[in-house]
Amino acid sequence: MLPFTLKTFTDSGCCTHLIGCRATHQALLVDPKLGKRASYLDTANKFGLTIVAVLDTHTHADHLSDSLAFLDAGTELLMSAKTTCKRAHRALHDGDEVRVGELSFRVLAVPGHTPDSIALAGHGLVFTGDSLLVGALARADFRGSDPKQLFESVRTKLLTLPDDTVVLPGHGYRDLLFSTIGHEKRHNPDLQHANGASFLRMLGAKAGDGNTPDVELTLQLNVAAKPALPSTPTAAIACCAPSTKLAVGPRPIEKHCEELAALQPLIAHDRCWIDVRDPHEYREAHIPGALSYPLSELGFHLEELRRAGPAVLQCRSGVRSMTAAKTLRYLGVLDEPINLIGGILRWQELGLPTER
Secondary structure, three states: OOOEEEEEEEEOOEEEEEEEEOOOOEEEEEOOEOOOHHHHHHHHHHOOOEEEEEEOOOOOOOOOEOHHHHHHOOOEEEEEOOOOOOOOOEEEOOOOEEEEOOEEEEEEEOOOOOOOOEEEEEOOEEEEEOOEEOOEEOOOOOOOOOHHHHHHHHHHHHOOOOOOOEEEEOEOOOOOOOEEHHHHHHHOHHHHOOOHHHHHHHHOOOOOOOOOHHHHHHHHHHHOOOOOOOOOOOOOOOOOOOOOOOOOOOOOEEEEHHHHHOOHHHHHHHOEEEEOOOHHHHHHOEOOOOEEOOHHHHHHOHHHHHHHOOEEEEOOOOHHHHHHHHHHHHOOOOOOOEEEEOHHHHHHHOOOOOEO
């Protein structure tokens, strides 16, 4: 069993990660987004976790951080020592240790996207913020950005981690949730350049080009000590979307419950039937023979899934399982995953068997 519980929240391309120590039930929330606090707290409660600290991997330009609400509730804020944010925080330097219960993570300074960008590595994973994304590096055309420095930061700090390290970025595009250091080394187009200068020439952008009025306002609010935040945040600005276009292949195969129901016993024998919902959902009801592999923790079971062979992927309604299918195919773990349309909701509507 993993020593931690992990949950990734996605919203308008932004990723927030909740990681909790199984032994002490203390948790860290990475890159919380304004307007989602109720969801974070509800999930933490369902996992039996208490959020004791929040971490902003950098000063965000595309969405408003929810760090202020957590600070007001007495939760510690962690940020880079190089941040200009005026909120009370513990300043982190390169090489510092961050402890969450019995979990221990190492701070890695990875400037380039922003001067205050950091990553957090430990227990076979790395929270990369916006520095290393799945299949790309982040944009680096904001005031204070340095594309050459970004390339070298990722190359010297992140790519030196073990190849099987699970990459959990601050943004997810193309419906790809996570990756591994080894896969990004071999397949990330932005990392195939000989050096930072070559990467800079490819971008053809200057620092400051990306500072639109919306970006300026977001930055102003995210560094202020006590800003007047909107009650209803606007959608995230897609300012951190990578410029590189990554080929992800055709959409995975999809099958309706009606197609698979009669064949389910045979499929369960010939294929691994994987339920990617959260553990509490699986406990309430699941399809007979389905194995529980929560979506957020799939990256730590890649070899098991590779050995298991062909698979049917299923969740509540078919959305999370499609993300799982796309991500596992991108990583070369599954060749032809089948996504169950409608998930267990449709399965139950049809009166098909489930078990607890």
